[in-house]
Amino acid sequence: MSAIGNGSTERLLTESEVRAICEKAVAAKNFDNKKVLFIIPDHSRTAPIDLMFRTLYDVLAERVALFDLIVALGTHPPMSDAAIYHRVGIADKSEHQTKFPKARFFNHHWKNPDKLTVAGTLTEDDIAEISNGLLRQSVDVTINKMVYDYDSLVIVGPTFPHEVVGFSGGNKYLFPGIAGQEIIDLFHWLGALITNPEIIGTKYTPVRAVVDRAAAFLPMERLCFSLVVKGYDLAGLYFGTPEDAWESASDLSDKLHIIYKEKPFNSVLSRAPEMYDDLWTGGKCMYKLEPVVADGGELIIYAPHIKEVSVTHGEIIKKIGYHTRDYFLSNMDKFADIPGGIMAHSTHVKGIGKMENGVEKPRVNVVLATQIPPEECAAINLGYRDPNSINPADWENKEDEGLLYVPKAGEMLYRLKK
Numbered sequence: 001m002s003a004i005g006n007g008s009t010e011r012l013l014t015e016s017e018v019r020a021i022c023e024k025a026v027a028a029k030n031f032d033n034k035k036v037l038f039i040i041p042d043h044s045r046t047a048p049i050d051l052m053f054r055t056l057y058d059v060l061a062e063r064v065a066l067f068d069l070i071v072a073l074g075t076h077p078p079m080s081d082a083a084i085y086h087r088v089g090i091a092d093k094s095e096h097q098t099k100f101p102k103a104r105f106f107n108h109h110w111k112n113p114d115k116l117t118v119a120g121t122l123t124e125d126d127i128a129e130i131s132n133g134l135l136r137q138s139v140d141v142t143i144n145k146m147v148y149d150y151d152s153l154v155i156v157g158p159t160f161p162h163e164v165v166g167f168s169g170g171n172k173y174l175f176p177g178i179a180g181q182e183i184i185d186l187f188h189w190l191g192a193l194i195t196n197p198e199i200i201g202t203k204y205t206p207v208r209a210v211v212d213r214a215a216a217f218l219p220m221e222r223l224c225f226s227l228v229v230k231g232y233d234l235a236g237l238y239f240g241t242p243e244d245a246w247e248s249a250s251d252l253s254d255k256l257h258i259i260y261k262e263k264p265f266n267s268v269l270s271r272a273p274e275m276y277d278d279l280w281t282g283g284k285c286m287y288k289l290e291p292v293v294a295d296g297g298e299l300i301i302y303a304p305h306i307k308e309v310s311v312t313h314g315e316i317i318k319k320i321g322y323h324t325r326d327y328f329l330s331n332m333d334k335f336a337d338i339p340g341g342i343m344a345h346s347t348h349v350k351g352i353g354k355m356e357n358g359v360e361k362p363r364v365n366v367v368l369a370t371q372i373p374p375e376e377c378a379a380i381n382l383g384y385r386d387p388n389s390i391n392p393a394d395w396e397n398k399e400d401e402g403l404l405y406v407p408k409a410g411e412m413l414y415r416l417k418k
Helices: 015-028 049-060 081-088 093-099 124-130 145-149 181-194 206-215 242-256 314-320 325-329 340-350 374-379
Strands: 004-007 035-041 066-072 103-107 116-122 139-144 152-158 221-230 233-240 258-261 265-271 293-302 353-356 359-362 365-369 403-406 413-416
Touching: 004 015, 004 242, 015 049, 015 233, 035 049, 035 145, 049 066, 049 081, 049 152, 049 221, 066 081, 081 093, 081 103, 116 124, 116 145, 116 206, 124 206, 139 145, 139 181, 181 206, 181 340, 206 242, 221 242, 233 242, 242 258, 314 340, 325 340, 325 353
Parallel strands: 035 066, 035 152, 066 103, 152 221, 258 413, 265 293, 265 403, 293 365
Antiparallel strands: 004 233, 116 139, 221 233, 353 359
């Protein structure tokens, strides 16, 4: 089926238009007495999930046998009940019980083998073909085993340019959203091998092919509401298979979420919003701006609220530090026991570079202006700036002088005009 819905670069959808799209979507599929699992993003993705939750509950809850929601955490920490309520716009437990009694909420547990099952296996030949020879290894496609308790999986999440897959959304809410570590590590490392500047904002990528091939193992119905966000509201909403909905959403995202600049900048102040609560998520402030930093320039991740490198992966990151892809490739024996997803994060934050006579030469100097102390920044191979010494006004309206300030970084991709 082609996607149901619409979107525009010129205007936002009204709530009545959102409801009309949801009603048309529901009419196009038989949800009666179905057990339905909705897959939603955590707090690190900007989207009106509260609006979508209310609307879908209103048009579907009485028709389905189960109306359950799971947070597509990937490897992020679990959300508290209060945080989940905030994400979907429920005030408290009392409102949950009185207004939305059929809704049940779950966190994904990526590291707990008792919560996972193998949906299928991608062979060495599969991966070699998809990756154009960059990788040759088999991988078990592990996923939260809850999915097998449902008739339909319905993804509800936004599409933005993405450093690993090209554009987020669609089946990416399954892998890595509710997946196990094996498949997460493989395709994140594949994305790192291709590099962020090559992959981000590119529609069809080898990583997208891995994600879609993995999703094809699932026997139940897979559907998707793919959101295109402008500010906090919807510029577009599309429903269909994850592939079809994402196809339409990524086309609109390409028009809305990429900002083109005439020339590179010597210094970029990239301010992390509060929704990025560690460097693991705050690294997006580098990913989306790396393409417009001049050779030898600096990018400052300005996040006075960030206190740690990673809630989940901090110890391993502190062990390996932040390095370019080529550094890892020249020392792969040393890092054989490091998960590919963590190495990928490291390379994406550090940016591209090269090795010269055994010395790492990153293209960009990445500086942290956070609560992470200077000695820890040095230990993980990143620069340090006291956040209290920074006045964003010093970067404002100075693009002609080679300075760029981005007050909410992480979702808009910046590129140079060709």
